[in-house]
Amino acid sequence: MIDDKISNAQLAEGEENVTSNYAPPEPYLRRSADACLYERDGGGRAWVDGMGAYSAANVGNRNLRAMGAGIAGLVRTTVLARSRRSPELALAGKEVERFFGQDLMLLPMNTGCEAIEGAAVLAKLAFNRHPRFEEKREQLESEGKTPRAIYCRENFHGRSLWAKSASAEPAYKEPFKPLTMEAEMGLVDYGDVSALEEEFKKGDVYAFVVEPIQGEGGIKVPPPEYFQNVKALCDQHNVLLVMDEVQTGFGRTGTPLAQQQFGVKADITSFGKSASAGLWPVSGALAKKEYGELLKPGEHGSTFGGAPASMALMRAAMRELEDRDACRLSKENGTWFRDELIAMCTELPDVVEVRGMGLMIGIELKGEAGVVCERLRKSPFTYRGKKMEGFWTNDAHSKVIRISPPLIVDRDLLRASLYSFAQALGHPNPEQYRAGDLERPYSPSELMNGVADETKYYGGRVRRFMEEVL
Ligand SMILES: Cc1ncc(COP(=O)(O)O)c(C=O)c1O
Known part of the structure; x- marks a missing residue:
C-alpha cells in the first residue's frame, strides 16, 4: 500500500518537480x-x-460500474486509431441520441477544454459552409469584416489559448498575451439580452457561446426566461447557439443537459467531466446533424478521442446515471x-x-x-x-x-x-x-473505513460490471 x-516527506520532495499551477492544502x-x-x-x-472533482464525479468517486466498463473496454482493445473502425464508437453514437435527444452527431474528444474548442471548430465550419450563412458570409466579405463569436463576461471554457482569448478574467489571460484570436471575439454580460441584441445588430456575429449556468464564474443562474429570449434572438439574427455544458452536463443540474430545463436546444453543445463517470478524460461536442455532417475526414480530430474503452466508459456513465x-x-x-x-x-x-x-x-x-x-x-x-x-x-x-x-x-x-x-x-x-446520531449504520460503500476485505468486496462488484461490456 x-x-x-x-512517506509524506518523500511525496513533498516529488512535488518540487511538479508545476505549482494548483495549490492544494x-x-x-x-x-x-x-x-x-x-x-x-x-x-x-x-x-x-x-466538489465532486469539479463535477467529474457525478455518480460518485471510484464508481464501480465505470471501473468495470473501463477495464472491460481495455481488455478488448486499448487505444485504436480513429482511422480504424470501432464498434464501441458506433454504440456510443446510438446512445447519444437516446440519452441527449434526437438529431445529434457526436464529435468525441477527451478533456472539457477540447470539447468546447471542438464545438467552436464546428461552429466556425458551419458558418463557413452551411447555406444558412451564405448571405452573411458574402456581406462580411464584401465589407472586409471578420466574423465574430460572442462570449459572456465571467465565462470559463477551460485553459487552452482559445479559451484564454475568450475569457474576460485578467488572471487567466494577461500572462499569455498576445492572444491572437481576440479580434474574432466579443464579450457581453451574462443574462443581459439587450447587450446581446446590440452585438447581433452589428451584423458580424455568427455564434454565441454560453454556459447554461456559469460555474467557475460563481455558480450564476440566469433569469428563467433568459435562454428562451437568447434562442429567439439567435434565430432572428441568424446566429448559432453554442452551449458549454462541460460542467452542467451529465445530470449536475437535474437533467442530462441543463439546457433541457431552460427549454432550448443548442445548435452545438459541449460536454465532458462526468462523461466517464470520473475515470479518465472523456468529452465531446454534440452538433445538430446539419452542422455535424459538415466535418470531413482529416479536418479535426484527437488521438484518444473516441477510443473504444472511453466509449464503453461513456455508455456506462450514462447507464449509471439512469440506474442510480x-x-x-x-x-x-x-x-x-x-x-x-x-x-x-x-x-x-x-x-x-x-x-x-x-x-x-x-x-x-x-x-x-x-x-x-x-x-x-x-x-x-x-x-x-x-x-x-x-x-x-x-x-x-x-x-x-x-x-x-x-x-x-x-x-x-x-x-x-x-x-x-x-x-x-x-x-x-x-x-x-447538530444532527442526532442516525440509527442506520453506514454501509461499506458509503464509508469505506471499516471494510474488512476491501479488495474482495470491490473486486467482485467490478467483475460483475465488466460482464456488461465483455
Ligand atoms: C464550462 C467549462 N468548460 C470547459 C471546462 C474545461 O474542462 P477541462 O478542465 O476538462 O479541460 C470547464 C472546467 O471546469 C468548465 O467548467
Whole structure:
C-alpha cells in the first residue's frame, strides 16, 4: 500500500518537480469512495467530497460500474486509431441520441477544454459552409469584416489559448498575451439580452457561446426566461447557439443537459467531466446533424478521442446515471439542500445570496469565500457515529462557496454536514444543526473505513460490471 511504501516527506520532495499551477492544502488524499474523501487506506480522516472533482464525479468517486466498463473496454482493445473502425464508437453514437435527444452527431474528444474548442471548430465550419450563412458570409466579405463569436463576461471554457482569448478574467489571460484570436471575439454580460441584441445588430456575429449556468464564474443562474429570449434572438439574427455544458452536463443540474430545463436546444453543445463517470478524460461536442455532417475526414480530430474503452466508459456513465436515478436525486436533494442553506443564511449578514440548480449550488459572500471554505473543511460533524472532518470544497470566483458533491450523496450526509456550514459561516446557534446520531449504520460503500476485505468486496462488484461490456 502507498501508505507503507512512501512517506509524506518523500511525496513533498516529488512535488518540487511538479508545476505549482494548483495549490492544494495538506493532507495527501490517498483514497476516495462515493461522496467521501479519505486521508489513507482503511482508516484516518474522512471528509465529504463537496466538489465532486469539479463535477467529474457525478455518480460518485471510484464508481464501480465505470471501473468495470473501463477495464472491460481495455481488455478488448486499448487505444485504436480513429482511422480504424470501432464498434464501441458506433454504440456510443446510438446512445447519444437516446440519452441527449434526437438529431445529434457526436464529435468525441477527451478533456472539457477540447470539447468546447471542438464545438467552436464546428461552429466556425458551419458558418463557413452551411447555406444558412451564405448571405452573411458574402456581406462580411464584401465589407472586409471578420466574423465574430460572442462570449459572456465571467465565462470559463477551460485553459487552452482559445479559451484564454475568450475569457474576460485578467488572471487567466494577461500572462499569455498576445492572444491572437481576440479580434474574432466579443464579450457581453451574462443574462443581459439587450447587450446581446446590440452585438447581433452589428451584423458580424455568427455564434454565441454560453454556459447554461456559469460555474467557475460563481455558480450564476440566469433569469428563467433568459435562454428562451437568447434562442429567439439567435434565430432572428441568424446566429448559432453554442452551449458549454462541460460542467452542467451529465445530470449536475437535474437533467442530462441543463439546457433541457431552460427549454432550448443548442445548435452545438459541449460536454465532458462526468462523461466517464470520473475515470479518465472523456468529452465531446454534440452538433445538430446539419452542422455535424459538415466535418470531413482529416479536418479535426484527437488521438484518444473516441477510443473504444472511453466509449464503453461513456455508455456506462450514462447507464449509471439512469440506474442510480442521479438526475432525480440531484433535483430533489439539491432543492432540499439549497432551501436548508437559504433558511440558515437568512440571519447571516455576510451572506449575499444562496443560489443554484440541482446539486450545483453557490453561497455568495461579502468577503473572501476561500477563508470560509477552509473553515468548512475543518468543521467536524458526526455522521452515523463516524466523525467527519468537514465539508471539503473550494471557492468559485473568490466570493462564492461552491457546492457540487457527487449526485448520489446520501441526504443524511448532507443533513449532518449542515453543522459544518453553521460553524463555518458563523451562525449564532450552530448547535441547532447538530444532527442526532442516525440509527442506520453506514454501509461499506458509503464509508469505506471499516471494510474488512476491501479488495474482495470491490473486486467482485467490478467483475460483475465488466460482464456488461465483455
Ligand atoms: C464550462 C467549462 N468548460 C470547459 C471546462 C474545461 O474542462 P477541462 O478542465 O476538462 O479541460 C470547464 C472546467 O471546469 C468548465 O467548467
